[in-house]
Amino acid sequence: MKYMKNKILVIDDEEPIRDALQRVLSREGYEVYLAESGKKGIELLQKEVNIEVIISDILMKDLSGIELIQWATNQNIETPIILITGNPSLDSAGEAIRYNAFDYIAKPVERNRILEVIKKAINQSKLIEERKNNLINSKKKEYELIRKNWDLNKQNDAILSATTDCVITINSNCIIISANNAMYSTFEFNDFELIGKSVTKLFPKNKIKFYTRILKSYISGKIKTNRSKIADVTLANAKGDYLDCDLSYCTYKIDEQVFHTGIIRDITYKKRLIQKLIESERRAFLTTIAASIGHEINNSLTAIMGFVDLAMQPTSNASIKDKAIHVTMTQVQKLKNLTANLLTLGKQKNSEEDFSKKSITNLNLCMENILDIFQKSMRLKNCILTIDKFENDLLAFGDNDKIGLALSNILLNAADATDNKGNILIKTYISGNDPIIEIQDDGNGMDEETIQNLYEPYFTTKGLGKGTGLGMFVVKEIADLYHINIKVESKKNIGTKFILTFSPAKIS
Structure with missing residues (x-):
């Protein structure tokens, strides 16, 4: 051949x-x-x-x-x-x-x-x-089954034709009765390894009991919900490798039998790409901040050099030398705090990070670190900042660096909206059990169309070269990652308020 x-x-x-x-x-x-x-x-x-x-x-x-x-x-x-x-x-x-x-x-x-x-x-x-060839072959087999159960095949055909994602159907006993070609290729199972087998074959070993209990509660009706989508579900392929997935599902009856069909989307690679995009935006953001605070570093160095030079003069007395030591220590501590905050915000995470890990962030401390930097920068130096802080620790689920990046982007946008000289109000408080941060400005505000497109990648209202259009896109990705609800209230020529509601956390 x-x-x-x-x-x-x-x-x-x-x-x-x-x-x-x-x-x-x-x-x-x-x-x-x-x-x-x-x-x-x-x-x-x-x-x-x-x-x-x-x-x-x-x-x-x-x-x-x-x-x-x-x-x-x-x-x-x-x-x-x-x-x-x-x-x-x-x-x-x-x-x-x-x-x-x-x-x-x-x-x-x-x-x-x-x-x-x-x-x-x-x-x-x-x-x-x-997949195309298998689809053709499956269509041929499908016509043979139409006479036996036309309604079920009609349902599955509609789903299979509408999506290229994995599609799987189980009965009330959690037995897999059908799967599409994408299911076989993504999870690397053969036909005989799935059909007629328990759906628990797809569950990670350390979550079989938990997933089974939840699934049976849904099937029995003990758990009632209007949701048709579950985000961030971990499933396992034939090799035992874990896949991060989004799951959409529906339940229906045919001839008094109940069936459950799920559409599974593998988002493992997407998460890695989003993580790379977040890190790229972080580096771009730090470049902007480093340029803004450069003059503050020069001011401190000028003060140190001036007083040290004065103390080294033959005519300098003990009072002048003590003053030089005091000024030097004060400015060095200022520079130390400044660089510590920059390193905290700029610390790069491994792109293979476990997104399911429940990190805990003190939102008050996170906001303080950000303000320590920005109040000295050209972007906020002329803004009037009013801070109304919750008196106790404000703990929430989420990575400190990523939440800091999201808050920094919102704060910089608030400064830009006021031409870096307006009023910005920052409030942290608890409503019910939920930690909340509000960032409000009296800038030029947004119309409804701008709000609708706010989180679209590459969308920006700033002038050429002043924005990448990725800042708020990254904010939304971080919010989705840690289940942070973002509410935006804005009126043209009046101002904008961002209300961020976080998932509460307690340190045991």
């Missing part, structure tokens, strides 16, 4: 890059097609239907790599697209994530890196093709 080479399309407007990639990939046994522009690449894709992987530059004269992904999406082309760029940035990485690029690689492209990514992309292409 003739060996069929895997076909790869390389799109780049720089000939040396195209030639280099062709040499590397051809030596590995790939059949390489070249296109000098995005439009030429589209023409090749329309002619050659068996392309398994596309490698495209992001910035090209006629059609960018992002626009190529948009075109492929509109044409229902599922071929993995790897984006490469000679100018990596947060914006381009964010765009790649937003439009579902398979991967994002900076130039110069390393040989081992590109070969590893291509291998993964080809595996995904095969899974997509296999």
Whole structure:
């Protein structure tokens, strides 16, 4: 039988890059097609239907790599697209994530890196093709079962046709009676390993009893809820690896039998990307703050150098030397506190962090650390800050650094809304059992359209070069991570109030 080479399309407007990639990939046994522009690449894709992987530059004269992904999406082309760029940035990485690029690689492209990514992309292409073939085969079998149970098949067909996520149906005894192809590929089970087996096969070993008890309570009606979605559920695949998932479900009756169908979305990779985005925004934020407080550091150093120089003069007396020591110690302590707060806010977390870990933050202390920095910065130096703080510790679930980043973004936006010279009120208190922080300004306010788009990535009302459009997007991701409710009240030319309600925590 003739060996069929895997076909790869390389799109780049720089000939040396195209030639280099062709040499590397051809030596590995790939059949390489070249296109000098995005439009030429589209023409090749329309002619050659068996392309398994596309490698495209992001910035090209006629059609960018992002626009190529948009075109492929509109044409229902599922071929993995790897984006490469000679100018990596947060914006381009964010765009790649937003439009579902398979991967994002900076130039110069390393040989081992590109070969590893291509291998993964080809595996995904095969899974997509296999899924399509399996779907065709499953449709054939489906027609055979229609006569026996038309209503059940109609329900499942509607669900399977509407989503590419994992779909699973169980009966009242928690036995799996159907699963779609995405379920098999994502969780790596075979048909005989799932169908007719208990749904507990998907539960992590350390949570089997807990998940089973909750599931049976739902099925029996002991737990009644109007919710149809559960976020952050941990499930296990055939290898025992844990997957972070979002679960949507519905319950229905057919011929007096009750069935439960769940739609499972694997969000493990998404969480990692969001974590990287949060860390990138943190670094950008710290760069802004470091520039703002630079003059404060210089002021302290000037005071220290001036008094030390005065104390070193032959005519200086004990009083002057004592004054120099006192000023030096005061300024050094000021610099020490300033750098300690910066390090606290800027401490980078591992992107593989366990999101389920219940960290506890003292919101009062967190806000104090932020204000210690910002009250000395140019962004808030001329603002009138009024602080109404809860008298006791205000403890909430959540990571101190991430909550600090979210509060910092809201506080900076409040300062910008007042042109860095208005009134800002900060209140911390408890309502019921819930810790609450309010940040209110008397700036220019927002209209309803701006509020609706507030958390959209790359949305900004600031001038060119003054905002990335990612600050409030990151705030929302952090809020979702720790179940923080954000309420926004705003009126044009009057001001804006952010009300953040946190999950309470107690130290045992």
